[in-house]
Amino acid sequence: MHIDSAADSSPAKPVWLFELPGIRWDESDALRARQQLSDLDLDVLTAVSEEETWIYAPAQHRRATEKSDESQLLLATMLGADINALPGYRHRSLDRLLSLGDVTAGRRQPWHYTSQTDIPEHVENEFNRWFDEEHLPQLAGVDGTMHAARYRTNGSPRYIACYDLEQREIQGGPAWRTAIATPWRDRIHKEFLKPRRLMLKRL
Template sequence: MLDPHAPVLLAWLQALPADAPSLAPATLQALHAAGARALYQAVQGGEARLYAPADADMAALRRLLPQARWLRLQPLWHRAGQAAGRPAPWHYVVATDVLPEHEADFNAWYETEHAPGLAAVPGTVQASRWLCEEAGPGSPRYHACYELAEEQAFGSPAWLAVRATDWSSRVRPHFRNTRRTMFRRVDLVPLAPPA
């Protein structure tokens, strides 16, 4: 698991290589050996996200995934969720920009109402926010990530209630360049066989 309080490297891939939907086991193990800690494949489409600590072997990671766009994410906020400690095979990401004149309100909403509310939804393992300061065109600066124990947490009545507040309605129209994606975790190392 990544340290939610330290910068991370994000490899964003529009699509996995030709052997999609999964990389060869040897490639997965090589990514892990180079420092990668989490790989997620979009439930729909070919998008993938790979996370590594900022001190990972960047040269090796670039050789293994030459088509990836690498971004450095700075931690903004983290909270354990209602289901803290449970396995989290689901990874929901909202990546967005916001109009500059609404950025302070956007950040206050995320950190005091929205993200804490979603962390408290049954099935949420953890919630975190990240900032990509060097994001270019097509790469949103803000990334909100939710680790989920079950996919049904997303879209549950409790989840939808958090999204339906007056403050949410006021902030959301100021989002720009937004991507909302549900991912499924891909194991980088083989799981131990059951005992």
């Protein structure tokens, strides 16, 4: 299926990303978290190659995204744990820069591929132009990529891109490799700092 790669111009809602290294949830864990916070639309995923769980949650208030006590309370509620006995985790707020494709269809896909990096200040403007004008649109146009989005975070790595896929093999497949094989990508890619890529399975 080939998606409509029109940009989503609707107002972006603030999002929290919780990363739990060393913890691999299953479907029952995800169900428990959703039951604990039934008023929030949680997107729960577990990494394929690492022991790690990710949770995207809508931020209730913009100011709250900067308060660690708010994130601790939310995670404690999801885990059904005491706030003073939380496992190690990372928390970042995400500001959406660009969204392509169908968000709702994307949330129904089993695979969620992510790529994140910091970037030197002297090439940051070009990095953002490359991502918006070439990289994200070309990957969003690969058959089986139902939704693609990129965000600026309040932590490190500063930029994260996400792709909701019908099949895991789409990432790295022939069409994917063709989409990323450009001179502009080769030039910008050399400037990446602390890049990290992770395939996750949606629960």
